[in-house]
Amino acid sequence: MPKRSAARPAAPPAAPPAEDALWPRVTRELADDLAVDALARDRAGKPPFDEVSRLREAGLPALLTPPGPLSGGSDWRTACAVIREIAAADSSIGELLARHYALTWSARFFGTPEQADALERRVADGQWLLAGDTGGTGHPSADAEPPAAPGTTPDLTLTPDGSGHLLHGRRAFAAGVAVADRLVIGAGDTETGDWLIALVDPAHPGVTTEPAHDRLGQRLTGAGSLTFDGVPVAPGQILGTVSHDEQHLTPYATLAPLALRLGLVHVALGIAEGALAEARDLSRAAPRAWQGAEPGPAGYPEQPGRDPYLLLAYGELVAAAHTAAAVVEPATEALARGLLMGGELGVNERADIAVLVAAAEAVTGQAALQITTRILELTAADGTVGDPGFDRFWRNARVLTAQRSPAHSLRAIGDHYLNGAHPPLTLRI
Template identity: 85%
Template sequence: MPKRSATHPAAPQAIPPAEEEIWPRVTRELADDLAVDALIRDRAGKPPFDELSRLREAGLTALLTPPGPLRGGSDWRTACAVIREIAAADSSIGELLARHYALTWSARFFGTSHQADALEGRVTDEQWLLAGDAGNPAAEADPPTQDTTPDLILTPHGSGYLLHGRRSFAAGVTVADRLVLSAACAETGDWLLVLVDPAHPGITTDPAHDRLGQRLTDAGSITFDAVPVPAEQILGTTSHDEQHITPYATLAPLALRLALVHVALGIAEGALAEARDLSRAAPRTWQAADALPAPYAEQPGGDPYLLLAYGELVAAAHTAAAVVEPATEALARGLLMGQDLGVNERADIAVLVAAAEAVTGQSALQITTRILELTATADATAGDPGFDRFWRNARVLTAQRSPAHSLRAIGDHYLNGTHPPLTLRI
């Protein structure tokens, strides 16, 4: 195992299997609970305060913290499995959890062991939900230059700073307990990762209530007006220069992207499972041909063309899962390497994550679109089955990043041996 660095903490080890077995059961129970009223909550589109309470009660907000008898945390493999199952029941809550987990790890990527321990300890002890940008100061734009103005600026004030500016976020603008943000220091130009309490009166939120999908992620914009940031709330320093950024730090955006891939996979699997239940219960509306084998005629979902459609969709889901698994394993191994992670290992992880992202995004859209068609004529005497929400959620989630970027990186690596750039951009 790598030694603990003087400036970065050692990656935590997995907790014993006996304790690890708790999380699948806890997650399954919570997912079942969320699935019961998922459609009602999606239609209402209210901030997910109640859903967050359920996550806290289940202990899932504190899952991705250093394992041990006092904290009982777990590793990235388990965290991704939790995200996937929660997302199958309610993908908005799955995305909230995915972004929270990526932010929980942020001080390990950019800070010292003391800073990481302090953040993770408070996340665990105070049941925090984190929101923010995971150390990506301009996820959708080019890194700042001399001709551009950062959207968030830190002005030195006493022993700390004052934060000014405005930024949009994909999740948690009104329900987060703390915000993890990257902002440029007005004096030095350095990008600092800071922890901010959203309850400060200098912070105003503007939630996006009319989103097409992922309505319960609590997306929106936040404005900061002279918000104090004490020195102890600095979590680390980020960089946009490939010459100064470490391969380990660039796992930060890859960890978030892979977590969101598990959300997309959960959407596909959740849509399939609910459609299967509906198809099993629906009365048969087709006429059996004389040559049709008896077993088909006896089944409620015995239409051979319906079976063919489900076979294709299940195969697509299995294909996505088969691509996601090696990416998850590779990222987990890379995180354990810490600062010993090399450029070549990081490149392999980046390509696997890109492949998982491209395949899963395509599968999620294919599956949710086809599910809409398969359930369009289903008996809906009990009301709208609500399968449109799966397509809407998949569409909004996958639109956050163009698949062209992932496919181009894969092709360049395969054809030319080019390493994906070391970057903090999503």
């Protein structure tokens, strides 16, 4: 049954590292901690309140915010590395972080420097975890009609009311609805047709939360649906405005979905690497319970990990992971550079970033599914071990990659390469 969002306790003060050099150590410690009980927590499938507390204790929600007493003020390259390592231990928490980091920059994408500074300071001071979606049904794009056109009616609307707005509608979210401190969401202005980016408190009585239960994978992201019934949004809660006129959709604003997509690519890569690492530990420790088709005169050595067919399988999977990582790296570098350009980012630069992200998305999605499927087969073939829980890697990879069809990415790459076409300027993920 749907329920009203309960008030959340104030976030404890955080003491994150003051230098970038410490982030890898802090992330490694948290990843090790999450890995210890990852299988048990996946099986339980409870809202990730405890996991979010662990993120706050490590100071990770404030990683991308400006330097200060409560923030390390790191960059997007570091953020992506953190997402990837946390996802290797627990991909649900990696997805929570990826979405949070993308939303942290919402005011930079859509608002003024003053609005961006205000949001980022509040995130750092309160150690907020952000969730939401700046796109959604009916948002503007360069290849679509304005939101008010038939067939593109916004699922969320903001109706002017006095000096502010009232938020109405319902939307499903892939993560964070159960645990977020604030929501960053896009909604259509019923008077102007513009797309507004709003900051909303999910604990408001007008917000109804309906968690998603029994998901196939990514069970700990806190996914679900939110219904907004006349939730007041003050002028100070509007982080930015996107005109319904497609000509006014800037290349820099359309980096918002690309930042999220790349963050989720790092989650997928983390899943593949985490599955490989855990399977390696199992294969090193346990002898094979089956023989190959042609074991040879003396058979295979009894030592764990000496089966040549096993070595071949791991060689193929490790090569697939390295290939994915090699494609993800230039996309990460390109996006990091583009994010620093601000309003100077041009259409051509944005197109190059979009194609690199699409390539990383396509290659990594395929590799994650290939690796987790084969790992599941390899570990299931060992009858000497009980259920090692490797199904969670496959389930998580399947659910994560299903959020966006690879056909869209491949078509954009092909059109750019063959025809020199630019991927459309859009806020759609």
